[in-house]
Amino acid sequence: MSKVEYLIKYLLSERDDLRGIEMPESETDKFRLYRSLVNIRPAVKADDDFLRAEDEYLTGLTGSKGITDIADLSPAEDGIYLWKGDITTLRCGAAVNAANSGMTGCWQPCHGCIDNCIHTFAGVRLRCRCAEIMEEQGHDEPAGRAKITPAYNLPCDYVIHTVGPIVQGRVTDEHCRLLESSYKSCLGLAVQNGIGSIAFCCISTGVFGFPQDRAAQIAVRTVREFRRSHDIQVIFDVFGDVDYEIYRKLLGGTGAFGNNKSIRT
Numbered sequence: 001m002s003k004v005e006y007l008i009k010y011l012l013s014e015r016d017d018l019r020g021i022e023m024p025e026s027e028t029d030k031f032r033l034y035r036s037l038v039n040i041r042p043a044v045k046a047d048d049d050f051l052r053a054e055d056e057y058l059t060g061l062t063g064s065k066g067i068t069d070i071a072d073l074s075p076a077e078d079g080i081y082l083w084k085g086d087i088t089t090l091r092c093g094a095a096v097n098a099a100n101s102g103m104t105g106c107w108q109p110c111h112g113c114i115d116n117c118i119h120t121f122a123g124v125r126l127r128c129r130c131a132e133i134m135e136e137q138g139h140d141e142p143a144g145r146a147k148i149t150p151a152y153n154l155p156c157d158y159v160i161h162t163v164g165p166i167v168q169g170r171v172t173d174e175h176c177r178l179l180e181s182s183y184k185s186c187l188g189l190a191v192q193n194g195i196g197s198i199a200f201c202c203i204s205t206g207v208f209g210f211p212q213d214r215a216a217q218i219a220v221r222t223v224r225e226f227r228r229s230h231d232i233q234v235i236f237d238v239f240g241d242v243d244y245e246i247y248r249k250l251l252g253g254t255g256a257f258g259n260n261k262s263i264r265t
Helices: 003-013 027-039 048-065 114-122 124-137 173-192 212-227 241-250
Strands: 080-084 094-098 146-150 158-162 197-200 233-238
Touching (some): 003 027, 027 114, 080 212, 094 114, 124 146, 146 173, 158 173, 173 197, 173 212, 212 233, 212 241
Parallel strands (some): 094 197, 197 233
């Protein structure tokens, strides 16, 4: 039995409502089933055998996609990098997750958002840790704030989760203030935890509806201001061509392309 087959059988054994699902034949379909089951799995602990198998399986998957180290990137300007690719393959101090207010990941099977991808490739312990944090907090996470967790099976050291503002209609000054606060909160947490580098996704610009150009302007301005008094390297990690061109122009026309595209922001 392969590792993914073992993982699928374990996950199916936890649920009475999914009895009778057959094991897919192709490796692609096996991964989709595994991912779907992980995405809908409650925040409960798994046994040690499952976790060991999951660690080996996810580490192998990420390695097969190709890991990019910040040390191999060329800066667009002093201490700031632009990279186009899959944030789950970046080796750096911390990767930023664009979370929702529940902070326990995306529950829609195989959804392409960054929240889903980060939780999928980090493994089930990430949802459990996030749930513990939220239980201790006792309320949903407000927009503009951030929390830090281990990265588990991701190549970065930590994940910093932030809830960006949701824009429905006209962008207000409050939307802009909250987006700036998200970036400041993530940067502040990184510095407080001795983290030397951080990779940002395009916070709030997906289903949260923040216009891409204005969001990028806020992101770049906030990072530049923060770096005037703090020594931290920052990667702006984008997925689409539009975001890449927006950031490239803001950062003086330079950047680097990644090699994989498994998420959308």
